[in-house]
Amino acid sequence: MLTHYSIPTLPLQYDLETTTVLKQLAKANRALAELKGVASSIPNENILISSLTLQEAKDSSSIENIITTQDDLYKADLNIRNLSISPAAKEVQNYREAIYQGFNLVRANKLLTNNHIIKIQNVLKHTSGGFRVVPGIKLKRNDGVIIYEPPQNPQDVAHYMENLECFINEPSLSNLDPLVKMAIIHHQFESIHPFTDGNGRTGRIVNILYLVINDLLDLPILYLSRYITHNKGEYYRLIQEIRDKGGNNAQEWENWIVFILKGVEETARETIDLVKGVSALMAEYKQVLRPLFGQTYKHELLNNLFYHPYTKIEFICKDMSVQRKTGSKYLEMIVKTGLLEKVKVGRENFYINTKLFNLFLNRPLSGNTAEETIITER
Numbered sequence: 001m002l003t004h005y006s007i008p009t010l011p012l013q014y015d016l017e018t019t020t021v022l023k024q025l026a027k028a029n030r031a032l033a034e035l036k037g038v039a040s041s042i043p044n045e046n047i048l049i050s051s052l053t054l055q056e057a058k059d060s061s062s063i064e065n066i067i068t069t070q071d072d073l074y075k076a077d078l079n080i081r082n083l084s085i086s087p088a089a090k091e092v093q094n095y096r097e098a099i100y101q102g103f104n105l106v107r108a109n110k111l112l113t114n115n116h117i118i119k120i121q122n123v124l125k126h127t128s129g130g131f132r133v134v135p136g137i138k139l140k141r142n143d144g145v146i147i148y149e150p151p152q153n154p155q156d157v158a159h160y161m162e163n164l165e166c167f168i169n170e171p172s173l174s175n176l177d178p179l180v181k182m183a184i185i186h187h188q189f190e191s192i193h194p195f196t197d198g199n200g201r202t203g204r205i206v207n208i209l210y211l212v213i214n215d216l217l218d219l220p221i222l223y224l225s226r227y228i229t230h231n232k233g234e235y236y237r238l239i240q241e242i243r244d245k246g247g248n249n250a251q252e253w254e255n256w257i258v259f260i261l262k263g264v265e266e267t268a269r270e271t272i273d274l275v276k277g278v279s280a281l282m283a284e285y286k287q288v289l290r291p292l293f294g295q296t297y298k299h300e301l302l303n304n305l306f307y308h309p310y311t312k313i314e315f316i317c318k319d320m321s322v323q324r325k326t327g328s329k330y331l332e333m334i335v336k337t338g339l340l341e342k343v344k345v346g347r348e349n350f351y352i353n354t355k356l357f358n359l360f361l362n363r364p365l366s367g368n369t370a371e372e373t374i375i376t377e378r
Helices: 019-039 045-063 070-078 087-106 114-125 154-169 178-192 199-213 225-229 232-245 250-296 299-307 313-320 324-337 354-361
Strands: 146-148 341-345 348-352
Touching: 019 178, 019 250, 045 087, 045 250, 045 299, 087 114, 087 199, 114 154, 114 199, 146 232, 154 178, 154 199, 178 199, 178 232, 178 250, 225 232, 225 250, 232 250, 250 299, 250 324, 250 354, 299 313, 313 324, 324 341, 324 348
Parallel strands: none
Antiparallel strands: 341 348
């Protein structure tokens, strides 16, 4: 049933750091601090950013039913000539580009402005423009029932986004812990629904960048999309319960904040294991490659094999400044060690880091995927 929700002006007028919230907050902050430290063990930040943002792009897009296989995803990332890329894989590529764009925008001055958010949205959707100005946006369940109607007046959308921008960037507005604020920001953004399409994905990028501007992480490597995907029903239910309750909804806000904090803790723990796995694999490969190549070994070779699970001759030539014949020879030498698998796609040969591929592919799932409420726009 459609209920009217009056979007609040931030900060909220509740004491949201309850005993329950603080207990979960401590766990989330510990896990996040550990992740920040573990991530520094990978010498080349681009390895983590590339692999994890590509995985996040897939998981985040899955929430909104943009599904692509892992194999298609990485092949699309390689930009193989004459290879047909599915619309789903293209959507995922756009999402990753939007993450990169956002990270580059905020890392220097530690601000996340509305102009930044609009630029991220434009990269995501390959459009140019600002917040929506055309009314008619409604959120529906998969049975067609309208459950929420966000602000329709463009002036209201702009007003709420200005308030949100201040809440994100002005610490003096609230002394809440940044992780609690992140949960509030995410709900507020999704309720304002400032764009015609792609609000969920853009909102999740805002989550990542908020962690960076508050120095909780140095790199955009903690992604809640996987947690949200596997707890999709609860995610949408908790968002909507705040709206449905309306007036005194302090308990509903607490439930939502705890849900997000659990997601931060759980995702941080999973990402720690993933980063440790990547680090261990890199050490294992280095032990083989160093003696194999002797004096010709360069760390760029190892980095190339871990930038993502697929590589090809052109990439080796570029990264190591060698001729094509030499690049081909290097890859064939590695194939013989069993560290890479050679596959042919069309007329091109590709070299798969199968252990890295499987590390991402075989990540354990958590949460309840059975309970689903699909929210669509318009």
